[in-house]
Amino acid sequence: MPALRQPEEVSVRERQQREQLRAMRHLRPGTALLHLESPLAQSLFEALLRLSDEHDPLSWLQQEGASDAALLTLSLTLDLAIELHHTARQLPPYGLFGEDAERVVGEVRAEQMALFGELPLIPEHEFALVPQTASLERAKGPALLESFARLQAQCHLAPEVAPERSVREPDRQSLLADLLRLPEALNPLEWLQRERSRLCAQEALAYCLDQVSPLQIFRQEQPRTLLSFSPKRHFRLKQLSGQISRVDLFENGFAIHLTARIYAQDAWHRRQQPLRPLEENRSPSEPELSPVSPLAWWEGFERITDNEGYHYLSQVADYEISNQLWWWRERLTLLCYPAPGKAQELILQSEPAALAMYRIGALSRTLIPVPGPTLGPLTVVLRLPRSQTTS
Structure with missing residues (x-):
């Protein structure tokens, strides 16, 4: 069983996540938790609750839960692509008009295109992805890979065999930028498990806990x-x-x-x-x-x-x-x-x-x-x- 890392070795965010899992295992009898909409996420969440308090959840997700964590992460990353596409097509920020609005929109679009290629420019009727609310419900390998391949083709980015943006900046936006640049011959799910298992574990754990948080x-x-x-x-x-x-x-x-x-x-x-x-x-x-x-x-x-x-x-x-x-x-x-x-x-x-x-x-x-x-x-x-x- 992987041992928990020492407090000085982990971020406060990771410690908070551990404590939330611990709390869910020791709630007052009869306390109800929210049910996650995604069957895949719900299955991962139930497995995490079955772990002992001394078991490192991120290590477990990197090992026993690696394939499901990668599948969930790819689905969440596609949802981010949909969100970014819709955001890029919205009106300028409230209170900005004329040249100021054009400048801000131009800067944002340039930043997004540097990361995501032509994602912001894809016409709405050609944006070949299922609605965001359905993404996690259809988180099955073949369907997800098909949606991802269509998005890659529409973004027109030069392929990179070993993209490293999400190594320097381990977050979902950098991960999307890396995934969009994978060569066509590389399976993104296999790449996620092999090259980004820790980030997939972090994304899967954060998603599961966010869905059952007190705010929700x-x-x-x-x-x-x-x-x-x-x-x-x-x-x-x-x-x-x-x-x-x-x-x-x-x-x-x-x-x-x-x-x-x-x-x-x-x-x-x-x-x-x-x-x-x-x-x-x-x-x-x-x-x-x-x-x-x-x-x-x-x-x-x-x-x-x-x-x-x-x-x-x-x-x-x-x-x-x-x-x-x-x-x-x-x-x-x-x-x-x-x-x-x-x-x-x-x-x-x-x-x-x-x-x-x-x-x-x-x-x-x-x-x-x-x-x-x-x-x-x-x-x-x-x-x-x-x-x-x-x-």
């Missing part, structure tokens, strides 16, 4: 607040300090509102500017992470349990950063599922706490997670009010 759950059933309380619990660890300012209890979950400060010598030298650093899936027309942004920030507690030993899914649902003197100031909200039932305490943990770090992809301008500095173990216990009525 609450989109289907809007939460109604039953009770709010302000614990004002403070915590401090090395250059990180903060407090839990408010907790909202819903019928089907809860939200934890936090504020934090991170001491950093560079804070004063970077002008004050609000930032939402978690928006990684931006189109090329949207702004990239600014040079005035912090080099590392905190994304909350990874593990949330209660005094009965049950776990809770959690996800950053709101996030803002600004700077002041030698500090970066953060406001964030963790959206959690399910409701705490009759639990008396919530235990918030990071073992250890770490600051999230990303680098900006030079090609796709997405945020690529990298390992950040670890700070040490952090635990905060919240006593729930006796009047809570969640079930």
